Amino acid sequence: MKEITDEKLDKYFSITDRALIKAKNADENLILDGARKDFLDMVERYVSDAKHFRNNGDYVNAFAAVSYAHGWLDAGARIGLWDVKDSELFTVDD
Numbered sequence: 001m002k003e004i005t006d007e008k009l010d011k012y013f014s015i016t017d018r019a020l021i022k023a024k025n026a027d028e029n030l031i032l033d034g035a036r037k038d039f040l041d042m043v044e045r046y047v048s049d050a051k052h053f054r055n056n057g058d059y060v061n062a063f064a065a066v067s068y069a070h071g072w073l074d075a076g077a078r079i080g081l082w083d084v085k086d087s088e089l090f091t092v093d094d
Contacts, residue, residue: 032081036076043069
């Protein structure tokens with residue numbers, strides 16, 4: 001699969017919309033102990049999945065997985081799990 005279809009977009013928008021609503025209505029539960037390790041583990045898993053999808057010709061899911069990986073990297077940078085100060089690679093200020 002090398003095309004992003006309306007169905008694929010609908011699926012990802014639906015999941016994201018539902019997750020956003022749930023997050024907005026949830027209480028804060030910030031526990032940072034072990035968070036850096038957990039975030040990096042998620043990044044590595046999504047990158048591995050992305051490579052697997054790409055190698056199998058599933059470019060849509062490869063793109064989605066690598067985007068999720070970078071989202072975890074950005075989220076980690078925003079909450080200070082890594083001090084990167086690189087606005088070219090992360091959504092942080094230089």
